[in-house]
Amino acid sequence: MLGTNLKHLEAKGEVEEVLKNDEKVMICCGRMGPMCIPVYGVMENLESRYPKIQFRDMDFDMPVASFIKDLPECSSFMGLPFTVYFKNGTVVKATTSIQNEKQIVDILDEVFKD
Amino acid sequence: MENRDLIIIGAGPAGLSGAICAGYSGFKPLVFEENMPGGLAGEIPVLENYPGIGKGSSGKDLIDRMIEQCKGTAAEIHQFEKVTKLNLEGKEKIIETDKSKYTANAVVIASGRHPSMLGVPGEKEFRGKGVSYCAVCDRVFFKNRKVTVIGEGAHAIEVALYLAESASSTILISLNPRFEAEKILVKRLEEQRINVLTGVKVKEIKGDIKVKSVVLSDKGTSDIREIETDGVFLQLEEKPNSQLARSAGIKVNKKGYIIVDEKGRTNFEGVYAVGDVTDGSVKKVITAVAQAFVAVNDIFEPVIRKK
Numbered sequence: 098m099l100g101t102n103l104k105h106l107e108a109k110g111e112v113e114e115v116l117k118n119d120e121k122v123m124i125c126c127g128r129m130g131p132m133c134i135p136v137y138g139v140m141e142n143l144e145s146r147y148p149k150i151q152f153r154d155m156d157f158d159m160p161v162a163s164f165i166k167d168l169p170e171c172s173s174f175m176g177l178p179f180t181v182y183f184k185n186g187t188v189v190k191a192t193t194s195i196q197n198e199k200q201i202v203d204i205l206d207e208v209f210k211d
Numbered sequence: 212m213e214n215r216d217l218i219i220i221g222a223g224p225a226g227l228s229g230a231i232c233a234g235y236s237g238f239k240p241l242v243f244e245e246n247m248p249g250g251l252a253g254e255i256p257v258l259e260n261y262p263g264i265g266k267g268s269s270g271k272d273l274i275d276r277m278i279e280q281c282k283g284t285a286a287e288i289h290q291f292e293k294v295t296k297l298n299l300e301g302k303e304k305i306i307e308t309d310k311s312k313y314t315a316n317a318v319v320i321a322s323g324r325h326p327s328m329l330g331v332p333g334e335k336e337f338r339g340k341g342v343s344y345c346a347v348c349d350r351v352f353f354k355n356r357k358v359t360v361i362g363e364g365a366h367a368i369e370v371a372l373y374l375a376e377s378a379s380s381t382i383l384i385s386l387n388p389r390f391e392a393e394k395i396l397v398k399r400l401e402e403q404r405i406n407v408l409t410g411v412k413v414k415e416i417k418g419d420i421k422v423k424s425v426v427l428s429d430k431g432t433s434d435i436r437e438i439e440t441d442g443v444f445l446q447l448e449e450k451p452n453s454q455l456a457r458s459a460g461i462k463v464n465k466k467g468y469i470i471v472d473e474k475g476r477t478n479f480e481g482v483y484a485v486g487d488v489t490d491g492s493v494k495k496v497i498t499a500v501a502q503a504f505v506a507v508n509d510i511f512e513p514v515i516r517k518k
């Protein structure tokens with residue numbers, strides 16, 4: 098389990114549930130390493146600013162992570178973390194490796210604009 | 212505004228050691244870390260040269276133990292809280308973060324260093340698609356693949372050795388013709404049959420959806436050649452995180468490292484700097500740890516004596 102203050106996705110059912118029930122979801126799949134931690138930090142900071150978006154993390158080494166790893170959008174990814182943005186259950190953006198707050202905010206504003 | 216006897220900026224090995232030292236002496240230091248504790252130490256694959264640790268431990272293992280030690284004291288760590296401004300003029304120092312404002316009687320700057328970029332075409336495009344800045348994070352994707360490490364010094368060699376354990380072949384492009392690294396590491400490069408290239412300049416990182424090759428030019432002849440690779444790990448010389456200190460009027464050297472005396476004292480009374488961010492330090496965990504203990508002792512010695 099990841100040592101963050103975000104809600105963790107640990108089972109396939111949990112992933113399916115959040116994607117079914119929530120229109121806007123950001124999932125960061127990683128480990129507790131130097132490239133992943135800053136992304137979790139940004140997500141924690143953004144949770145209150147974007148109450149309509151569900152922010153979740155997922156441990157890259159748990160079986161549930163195959164949900165993210167096997168997405169076609171992540172097929173060329175070779176850098177942790179894999180971060181995927183879903184709208185109505187469909188992938189609208191995916192990034193690999195570290196991202197800063199500005200990069201993440203730009204994506205949120207672009208893909209989740211009403 | 213909340214007041215503390217000591218505020219520490221950065222929770223790498225230096226900052227955490229300062230917190231342990233102050234905490235064990237009965238003080239209540241507050242540490243700010245813009246990410247989570249670890250700093251560059253989180254990228255050390257094997258912390259072999261730290262006395263008493265040996266081959267089996269990584270930098271992260273040591274950091275985890277340091278955090279545990281902090282928990283046994285009154286030291287407090289605020290993670291994901293970045294220090295954004297310092298006012299060091301008066302006796303009471305003012306520390307602004309992205310969340311709040313604090314005052315402290317003493318400040319220890321342990322802000323360390325950050326990796327630099329190479330700045331060639333392809334580096335940004337292929338970040339996470341073959342270009343990596345963290346071997347500990349991304350080695351998993353390069354098992355039985357060809358990897359190229361670009362960098363200089365001991366850290367680049369350590370990274371090359373670490374990747375060579377699982378890669379099908381490893382090339383080290385050393386940007387500095389002189390290997391400034393421990394002999395034991397250089398010897399291991401030969402033993403592991405890591406191909407070392409020097410005297411070349413990296414022109415471009417090429418690929419399609421992932422990295423495929425690196426284009427090099429010979430520094431002497433300007434001949435161009437392309438080497439096939441699946442991954443490029445960049446381990447260039449790190450730069451000091453001293454912008455904050457500089458803006459507050461702390462003196463730095465030409466390269467931006469904070470100038471300190473043998474106790475870690477800066478040009479402001481009650482303000483210290485320790486670890487990699489300081490001028491002339493060895494840039495190792497052991498020296499960061501030692502510098503922090505010396506500085507914190509200097510801060511609290513008069514108080515302890517009075518008691």
Ligand SMILES: Cc1cc2nc3c(=O)[nH]c(=O)nc-3n(C[C@H](O)[C@H](O)[C@H](O)COP(=O)(O)OP(=O)(O)OC[C@H]3O[C@@H](n4cnc5c(N)ncnc54)[C@H](O)[C@@H]3O)c2cc1C
Binds near residue numbers: 245292452
């Ligand atoms: C690949 C690699 C291999 C290495 N191998 C070894 C080895 O084998 N042995 C060895 O002894 N050393 C090794 N090192 C060097 C070692 O990691 C450093 O010397 C050590 O981490 C320095 O510690 P520090 O606390 O001074 O700085 P850092 O570890 O850089 O920590 C500084 C911390 O301050 C935080 N920070 C910065 N600015 C702010 C701010 N404004 N507000 C809040 N927080 C802030 C940063 O986020 C960071 O967490 C290696 C380094 C690398 C990259």
